[in-house]
Amino acid sequence: MNIPTYDPEAAASAEASESAAAAEASASAAASAEAAGVVTAESLSTDRYVVTSIPEDLDEQQTEVLKAFINYDQVTWNIWFTRTGVENAEPLMTTEAYQRLKNGFEELGDGHTDGTVRVSVKVVTAVDYVGAQVAICGDQSDLVAYDADGNDISNPETLQGRYETVITMTYEDGTWKESDETTLTVNECVA
Numbered sequence: 001m002n003i004p005t006y007d008p009e010a011a012a013s014a015e016a017s018e019s020a021a022a023a024e025a026s027a028s029a030a031a032s033a034e035a036a037g038v039v040t041a042e043s044l045s046t047d048r049y050v051v052t053s054i055p056e057d058l059d060e061q062q063t064e065v066l067k068a069f070i071n072y073d074q075v076t077w078n079i080w081f082t083r084t085g086v087e088n089a090e091p092l093m094t095t096e097a098y099q100r101l102k103n104g105f106e107e108l109g110d111g112h113t114d115g116t117v118r119v120s121v122k123v124v125t126a127v128d129y130v131g132a133q134v135a136i137c138g139d140q141s142d143l144v145a146y147d148a149d150g151n152d153i154s155n156p157e158t159l160q161g162r163y164e165t166v167i168t169m170t171y172e173d174g175t176w177k178e179s180d181e182t183t184l185t186v187n188e189c190v191a
Contacts (some may be wrong), residue, residue: 040062044070047116049077052191054121061122064170065132068092068176073119073167079105080145081113085144094170094179111147114160117143120191122164132176137189164189182191 040050044067047095049068058066072092079086079101086105090098118139126132139162145154163183170179 008040009039024115040066046074048081049074050116050117050118052118052120057126058098061126061129062132065126065134065176066121066124069121069124069134069167069178070119071167072178076101077117080108083108083113091175092177094177097177111146111153113143113145115140115143118191120189122189126169129171131171134167134169135164137145137164137165137191139191162189 033110036070037169040053041054043136044051044054054066055062072089073092075085075088075092079089089101120137120139121134122137123135124132139161142155143159144152147153164169164185166184167178168180169176170181171177
Protein backbone atom coordinates (compact mmCIF):
# COMPACT_ATOMS: atom_id res chain seq x y z
CA MET A 1 0.00 0.00 0.00
CA ASN A 2 1.40 3.32 -1.09
CA ILE A 3 0.34 6.30 1.06
CA PRO A 4 1.43 9.60 -0.48
CA THR A 5 3.26 11.85 1.93
CA TYR A 6 1.75 15.26 2.55
CA ASP A 7 3.66 17.90 0.62
CA PRO A 8 2.53 21.39 1.71
CA GLU A 9 4.32 23.05 -1.24
CA ALA A 10 2.56 20.87 -3.79
CA ALA A 11 -0.80 21.42 -2.06
CA ALA A 12 -0.27 25.21 -2.03
CA SER A 13 0.74 25.11 -5.67
CA ALA A 14 -2.35 23.08 -6.62
CA GLU A 15 -4.56 25.46 -4.61
CA ALA A 16 -2.97 28.51 -6.28
CA SER A 17 -3.50 27.12 -9.76
CA GLU A 18 -7.11 26.25 -8.87
CA SER A 19 -7.83 29.79 -7.65
CA ALA A 20 -6.04 31.27 -10.69
CA ALA A 21 -8.21 29.07 -12.92
CA ALA A 22 -11.34 30.20 -11.01
CA ALA A 23 -10.33 33.86 -11.34
CA GLU A 24 -9.66 33.37 -15.05
CA ALA A 25 -13.03 31.65 -15.53
CA SER A 26 -14.75 34.48 -13.66
CA ALA A 27 -13.00 37.16 -15.74
CA SER A 28 -13.77 35.17 -18.86
CA ALA A 29 -17.45 34.87 -17.88
CA ALA A 30 -17.62 38.63 -17.27
CA ALA A 31 -15.94 39.30 -20.63
CA SER A 32 -18.30 36.98 -22.49
CA ALA A 33 -21.30 38.49 -20.66
CA GLU A 34 -20.16 41.93 -21.81
CA ALA A 35 -19.53 40.62 -25.33
CA ALA A 36 -23.00 39.07 -25.34
CA GLY A 37 -24.43 42.49 -24.56
CA VAL A 38 -25.31 41.64 -20.96
CA VAL A 39 -25.40 44.82 -18.93
CA THR A 40 -25.21 45.35 -15.20
CA ALA A 41 -25.98 48.37 -13.05
CA GLU A 42 -22.25 48.67 -12.44
CA SER A 43 -21.30 48.53 -16.12
CA LEU A 44 -23.78 51.36 -16.83
CA SER A 45 -22.49 53.65 -14.05
CA THR A 46 -19.99 56.51 -14.15
CA ASP A 47 -18.49 58.65 -11.37
CA ARG A 48 -21.35 61.16 -11.39
CA TYR A 49 -24.13 58.91 -12.69
CA VAL A 50 -24.66 55.83 -10.54
CA VAL A 51 -27.11 53.18 -11.68
CA THR A 52 -28.25 51.47 -8.48
CA SER A 53 -30.40 48.75 -10.07
CA ILE A 54 -31.83 47.49 -13.34
CA PRO A 55 -34.59 44.94 -13.99
CA GLU A 56 -33.52 41.31 -14.29
CA ASP A 57 -34.13 39.10 -17.32
CA LEU A 58 -34.40 41.83 -19.95
CA ASP A 59 -34.67 40.50 -23.49
CA GLU A 60 -32.43 41.76 -26.30
CA GLN A 61 -34.75 44.59 -27.33
CA GLN A 62 -35.34 45.75 -23.74
CA THR A 63 -31.56 45.74 -23.21
CA GLU A 64 -31.11 47.84 -26.35
CA VAL A 65 -33.71 50.33 -25.06
CA LEU A 66 -32.07 50.39 -21.62
CA LYS A 67 -28.61 51.11 -23.07
CA ALA A 68 -30.01 53.85 -25.35
CA PHE A 69 -31.83 55.45 -22.40
CA ILE A 70 -28.76 55.32 -20.10
CA ASN A 71 -26.58 56.80 -22.86
CA TYR A 72 -29.10 59.63 -23.42
CA ASP A 73 -29.47 60.23 -19.68
CA GLN A 74 -25.71 60.32 -19.04
CA VAL A 75 -25.11 62.70 -21.96
CA THR A 76 -27.87 65.07 -20.83
CA TRP A 77 -26.74 64.96 -17.18
CA ASN A 78 -23.23 65.77 -18.35
CA ILE A 79 -24.65 68.85 -20.10
CA TRP A 80 -26.19 70.00 -16.80
CA PHE A 81 -23.01 69.18 -14.86
CA THR A 82 -20.72 71.12 -17.22
CA ARG A 83 -23.16 73.50 -19.00
CA THR A 84 -21.49 72.52 -22.26
CA GLY A 85 -22.04 70.09 -25.14
CA VAL A 86 -25.79 70.46 -25.68
CA GLU A 87 -25.23 69.40 -29.30
CA ASN A 88 -24.10 65.94 -28.06
CA ALA A 89 -27.71 65.15 -27.14
CA GLU A 90 -29.14 65.88 -30.59
CA PRO A 91 -28.62 62.37 -32.09
CA LEU A 92 -30.08 60.80 -28.91
CA MET A 93 -33.40 62.66 -28.97
CA THR A 94 -36.28 63.32 -31.33
CA THR A 95 -36.29 66.80 -32.91
CA GLU A 96 -39.03 68.11 -30.58
CA ALA A 97 -37.38 66.72 -27.44
CA TYR A 98 -34.01 68.18 -28.45
CA GLN A 99 -35.60 71.60 -28.96
CA ARG A 100 -37.07 71.45 -25.43
CA LEU A 101 -33.63 70.54 -24.05
CA LYS A 102 -31.96 73.41 -25.93
CA ASN A 103 -34.54 75.90 -24.66
CA GLY A 104 -34.03 74.74 -21.06
CA PHE A 105 -30.26 74.86 -21.49
CA GLU A 106 -30.36 78.44 -22.81
CA GLU A 107 -32.62 79.53 -19.92
CA LEU A 108 -30.25 78.02 -17.37
CA GLY A 109 -27.22 80.00 -18.53
CA ASP A 110 -23.59 79.50 -17.51
CA GLY A 111 -22.49 77.70 -14.39
CA HIS A 112 -22.23 74.04 -13.36
CA THR A 113 -23.82 71.37 -11.19
CA ASP A 114 -21.93 69.32 -8.62
CA GLY A 115 -22.81 66.01 -7.02
CA THR A 116 -23.91 62.56 -8.08
CA VAL A 117 -27.23 61.48 -9.52
CA ARG A 118 -28.44 57.99 -8.58
CA VAL A 119 -30.81 56.14 -10.92
CA SER A 120 -32.78 52.99 -10.28
CA VAL A 121 -34.35 51.57 -13.44
CA LYS A 122 -37.63 49.95 -12.40
CA VAL A 123 -39.18 48.75 -15.68
CA VAL A 124 -38.29 48.65 -19.37
CA THR A 125 -41.10 47.93 -21.83
CA ALA A 126 -40.67 47.80 -25.59
CA VAL A 127 -43.17 47.25 -28.38
CA ASP A 128 -41.55 45.87 -31.55
CA TYR A 129 -39.56 48.89 -32.66
CA VAL A 130 -42.56 51.16 -32.32
CA GLY A 131 -42.05 52.65 -28.91
CA ALA A 132 -40.69 51.92 -25.49
CA GLN A 133 -40.91 53.23 -21.97
CA VAL A 134 -38.38 53.24 -19.17
CA ALA A 135 -39.61 53.84 -15.61
CA ILE A 136 -36.95 55.12 -13.22
CA CYS A 137 -36.40 56.66 -9.85
CA GLY A 138 -33.84 59.45 -10.14
CA ASP A 139 -32.33 60.57 -6.83
CA GLN A 140 -30.98 64.09 -7.26
CA SER A 141 -30.78 64.93 -3.55
CA ASP A 142 -26.97 65.16 -3.73
CA LEU A 143 -26.93 67.80 -6.50
CA VAL A 144 -26.08 71.48 -6.15
CA ALA A 145 -26.41 73.95 -9.06
CA TYR A 146 -24.17 77.01 -9.33
CA ASP A 147 -24.35 80.07 -11.58
CA ALA A 148 -21.34 81.48 -13.45
CA ASP A 149 -20.27 83.42 -10.33
CA GLY A 150 -20.33 80.32 -8.12
CA ASN A 151 -23.56 81.20 -6.29
CA ASP A 152 -25.76 78.27 -5.23
CA ILE A 153 -28.87 78.54 -7.42
CA SER A 154 -30.31 75.12 -6.55
CA ASN A 155 -34.08 75.01 -6.61
CA PRO A 156 -35.23 72.29 -4.19
CA GLU A 157 -38.57 72.21 -6.06
CA THR A 158 -36.93 70.98 -9.28
CA LEU A 159 -33.44 69.70 -8.49
CA GLN A 160 -32.85 68.20 -5.08
CA GLY A 161 -35.55 65.54 -4.84
CA ARG A 162 -36.25 61.95 -5.81
CA TYR A 163 -38.27 61.73 -9.01
CA GLU A 164 -40.24 58.75 -10.30
CA THR A 165 -40.25 59.34 -14.05
CA VAL A 166 -41.43 57.53 -17.17
CA ILE A 167 -39.30 58.22 -20.23
CA THR A 168 -40.70 57.46 -23.69
CA MET A 169 -38.21 56.19 -26.25
CA THR A 170 -39.04 56.24 -29.97
CA TYR A 171 -37.35 54.09 -32.61
CA GLU A 172 -36.22 56.51 -35.31
CA ASP A 173 -33.50 56.29 -37.99
CA GLY A 174 -32.44 52.86 -36.75
CA THR A 175 -31.92 53.87 -33.13
CA TRP A 176 -33.86 54.43 -29.91
CA LYS A 177 -34.24 58.13 -29.05
CA GLU A 178 -35.74 59.93 -26.07
CA SER A 179 -38.99 61.61 -27.09
CA ASP A 180 -40.80 62.51 -23.88
CA GLU A 181 -40.75 62.18 -20.12
CA THR A 182 -43.34 62.46 -17.41
CA THR A 183 -42.72 62.84 -13.69
CA LEU A 184 -45.13 60.65 -11.71
CA THR A 185 -44.12 61.30 -8.10
CA VAL A 186 -41.75 63.49 -6.12
CA ASN A 187 -39.85 62.23 -3.05
CA GLU A 188 -41.77 58.95 -2.92
CA CYS A 189 -39.46 56.57 -4.78
CA VAL A 190 -36.04 55.23 -3.73
CA ALA A 191 -33.06 54.89 -6.05
